[in-house]
Amino acid sequence: MIVIIDYDVGNVKSVSNAFSHLGCENQLSSDPEVIREASGLVLPGVAAFGYAINALGGLSEVVKSVALAGKPLLGICVGYQMLFEKSFEYGEFDGLGLIKGQVIGLPADKTVPHMGWNLVKLPADMDLLKGLGSKKHFYFAHSFYADVKDPEAKVAYTEYGFDLPASVQKDNIYGCQFHPEKSGSAGLKVLQNFVEICKKENCDVD
Amino acid sequence: MLTKRIIPCLDVKDNRVVKGVNFLNLRDAGDPVELGKRYSDMGADELVFLDITATIRSRKTIVELVEKVAKNVFIPFTVGGGIQSVEQMDELLRSGAEKVSVNTAAVNNPEILREGARKFGNQCIVLAIDARRSKNTPGKWQVCIKAGSEPTDIDVVQWAVKAEHLGAGEILLTSMDADGTKTGYDNQLNKAVSSAVNIPVIASGGAGNCDHLYDAIVDGGAEAVLMASITHFGNYTINQMKEYLSAKGIPVNL
Numbered sequence: 413m414i415v416i417i418d419y420d421v422g423n424v425k426s427v428s429n430a431f432s433h434l435g436c437e438n439q440l441s442s443d444p445e446v447i448r449e450a451s452g453l454v455l456p457g458v459a460a461f462g463y464a465i466n467a468l469g470g471l472s473e474v475v476k477s478v479a480l481a482g483k484p485l486l487g488i489c490v491g492y493q494m495l496f497e498k499s500f501e502y503g504e505f506d507g508l509g510l511i512k513g514q515v516i517g518l519p520a521d522k523t524v525p526h527m528g529w530n531l532v533k534l535p536a537d538m539d540l541l542k543g544l545g546s547k548k549h550f551y552f553a554h555s556f557y558a559d560v561k562d563p564e565a566k567v568a569y570t571e572y573g574f575d576l577p578a579s580v581q582k583d584n585i586y587g588c589q590f591h592p593e594k595s596g597s598a599g600l601k602v603l604q605n606f607v608e609i610c611k612k613e614n615c616d617v618d
Numbered sequence: 619m620l621t622k623r624i625i626p627c628l629d630v631k632d633n634r635v636v637k638g639v640n641f642l643n644l645r646d647a648g649d650p651v652e653l654g655k656r657y658s659d660m661g662a663d664e665l666v667f668l669d670i671t672a673t674i675r676s677r678k679t680i681v682e683l684v685e686k687v688a689k690n691v692f693i694p695f696t697v698g699g700g701i702q703s704v705e706q707m708d709e710l711l712r713s714g715a716e717k718v719s720v721n722t723a724a725v726n727n728p729e730i731l732r733e734g735a736r737k738f739g740n741q742c743i744v745l746a747i748d749a750r751r752s753k754n755t756p757g758k759w760q761v762c763i764k765a766g767s768e769p770t771d772i773d774v775v776q777w778a779v780k781a782e783h784l785g786a787g788e789i790l791l792t793s794m795d796a797d798g799t800k801t802g803y804d805n806q807l808n809k810a811v812s813s814a815v816n817i818p819v820i821a822s823g824g825a826g827n828c829d830h831l832y833d834a835i836v837d838g839g840a841e842a843v844l845m846a847s848i849t850h851f852g853n854y855t856i857n858q859m860k861e862y863l864s865a866k867g868i869p870v871n872l
Binding site: 423424425426429430432433458459460461463490501502520523524525526527528529530531549551552553554555571572591593594595596597599600 | 619620621622623658663664685688689692693694711712713714716717735736737738739740741742787788816817818841842871
C-alpha cells in the first residue's frame, strides 16, 4: 500500500486520484503507524515551504527515519524541496536534509514563477523516469528550486535560462520538482514507475 | 524550453458550460467534466473553470465539480469565480484544483493575495483582471469587478504591478471589449501588463483564429492564451492550434 502523507497541504487529493486512476491502492494518512507500514511513501505539497514544513511537524522525523531505513519515498514539488537541507522561501527553514542542497529563489531575469510545461531530459539510469524516451514535457509551477549539491544524487534537468533540476534520485529517495499528477500521460507513467519501484523494493525485503 | 500554454476556459453556470459575447448572451457548450476531460485528452495544457454565477448556492456545486474534474483530468486546472477567502481557496485546492483565481475579492481586499501566497505559494494564486478600455484616457484600461458589471477607477497596469508584489503568481487578463467577439486579443493591453510585471500573463478575450494566438504571444508578450468560443464550438482543435504555432516557431507541448 502506498501512503500519501496527509499534512494539510493542497494537492494530496490530486496525487491520490492519480494513483487510483492507475489502479494502485493508496491511502492518505498522517498516522505514524500507517506511514511505517507503507510499501512506499509520497510526500506531496502545494504550499509555501515554511507553511509546509511546519504543517508536517513531528511527522518529519517519522518520514526521515522510514526513508533512511530504505523505504521508497517520493517527494513532489514542495514535498520534493523538503527533502533538501534548507529553504529560503519567505524566510529561512530547515528541510529534512535527506539530500544535500538548498532551496533558493529562481533568478529574476526570467518570468517567475516558472509555470507551465517544460522539456525534461531523462537520463537512462533514473528508475523513476524509465520508459519515457530521452525527453518529455512535464508541468512545473514554482518560484524556488533546489540547488542540488549531493554527489550521490542523480539529477534530471530542464532548461530555464540555466540547467534547472527537475527530478532527483538518491538511493531509495526520489523527488520531482514538476507535478507528475498533473503532467498528463507522461506524469502518470512516472507515478506508475514509482509503484513498480515500491513493489520491487518490498519483494526484495520479503 | 518552457512552452507557451493553450488554455480552454470553461465558464460554468448551473453545472453547464456556457459562453457569451462581451459577457452577455450566454450559449450552452456542454457538461463541464466531459468537456474538461475531452480537452485534456486533446492535448490542452491547462484548464480554467470559472463559476460565473458565484452565488452562495453555487459554491457547493463548484466544489463538487472540482472533485469530479480532479478524478478524471490529470492536467492542471484553475478554479475561480466568487472566491472570497483563504478558506475557500483552501477548500478548492484540497478538492484537486491546482490554482485558484480571484478578482473582486482581491480588489476589495488585496491582502487576500498575500495571505494566499504565504499559505499556498504564489504559484497557486491567479489574479483575474477584467479590463475595459478607458473612454476618457486613451491607452489606459480600468479594472471591472463583479463579473464585469461594476467599473472601478483602478488602473489595470498599476493593479497588476501591485498584485505581483502582494503575491499573485499569474495574471489572467481578460479584455471585456474583445471577449467573445473572435476579432483578436487586445494586445496593447496584454503588452502593457506583460511588460510591467515579471509573472506570467494569460491573454484572454477575443480569440477567433490561430493568428490571434500567435499575436498575443509575440505582440502581447503572453505566456499563455486562453480561449472559449473557438474551441467549444469546434472551430479549431487544440492540436491544430499547437501545430500552427509550432510551425511559426513558438515552443509548444505537442
